[in-house]
Amino acid sequence: MAIIAIQSLTTFKDTNEMVNYINSISERWEASDNFVGKQLDENMYKTLTNYRNDENVYFPDAPEMSVEGIEIPESFDAREKWPECASLREIRDQGECGACWAVSTTSVMSDRICIASKGKLQPIISAQNVVSCCNKYSCRGCDGGMNPSSWSYYVNDGIVTGGLYDSHKGCQPFSFKPCEHNTTGPLPQCSLAGVDTPKCVEQCEKGYNVSYTQDKWFGEKWYSIFNDTKRVQLEIMTNGPVVVGGYILYDDFLLYKSGIYSNLIKGPNRGPHAMKILGWGVENGVDYWLVANSWNTHWGDKGFVKILKGVNECHIDYEITTALPKIPTFY
Template identity: 50%
Template structure:
């Protein structure tokens, strides 16, 4: 969503929208911090708006993360993430000393839509309007991904996961999608990963969601 505001405004507006505001306030989106439905999140953006948010302990946005960062599936400088966390209570206020009110800070979507599962249609959507959101099946061989083009080979099903699809390419003759994960930049390839493109690997092309922003 943040990327799409930037692209639609030709770089004039670059808000960082608050993920915590979305999961805390969108009752129709699912189970808060424990997962949900991407299409509902995009629809929520058009109806209720989302305020700005940033990294933990930052002061330049309305609702930054209230959780300190932790490491997902890797050893790094942060403590390991442990167990499930309680979804924060929806707050309709900005942090102290932030210059705008909650309502003034809201950014809205103009449209929310589902994108065709055809790889060329997905590419066209990305080229025209920016990254899209996809979800896929996570298996036990995925959390330890480090580089290359991921292809599921072994391991139990762990659940679903939503990520940001922003590009594509070919590596060693294998077509791939390039995606940004949400497990910090110590995970994978500096926070990114590649997965086979055009074969619906782990359902990556089955549920593609996007929308257009309402610019201020």
């Protein structure tokens, strides 16, 4: 399939024209016909992404794990490998907070605790706690952050539990209301103005019967994998999902509905963005990564997206991070 290079915001008069164009040339993926808004506004991206790159951040290498002699299957889905883990099927909504970096990492933390405990421990690790309280690791809350900040906070300080908005589950549930991320649905549209980062409060919500300190979960160690597809696959098969940080987001990504995404319309780099990778597969002879986004289930394929695998599409293979959980001694 040919890649057509076009300046997105200057070529198309509205998003409907973009959708029609993509669907007329694309052989792998379909653009959504329920995207709203006559023009993509660059201000929207501060509530959709806000992952920050920092060349001075140290990324520890992943533990050595040989892929020799290990057969990596053509397809793998963590939801099928570990069906007992409910968090693997959960799509979060970062609301109007630019917290993809925190939402993606805490989702993986939740998954990996469940996997390591064989389903016996299923806490939902609080993205709210990370957004508000990891300031000493150069986090900027809803104004942006990096996955290493979340992992460092997890390993060194511990993170409390907290479910989705208004769930009243865990110590600190997410405080930002779900909203439509420029999709058509029953929720209000996300504001382009964004929201202020809540102050760090070291206590659990009223009615939760565990103290803030006792509720914390810790990581054993965190690490990174750069540009090594097989090592990433082996990591996911063995320990669970990982996080892609620094994914380059272009305008056409927002229009994704189904199929295997690859960038078709060139334009401004709107990223970077962070998401969870939980598997891979092949569709019509094309390899893909299976990815969970944080824009609720109204976006994409019920919140998920398949992204072209094997060519570092939009830098999806470049910066992979994850962590091993510290399972409590009482387990």
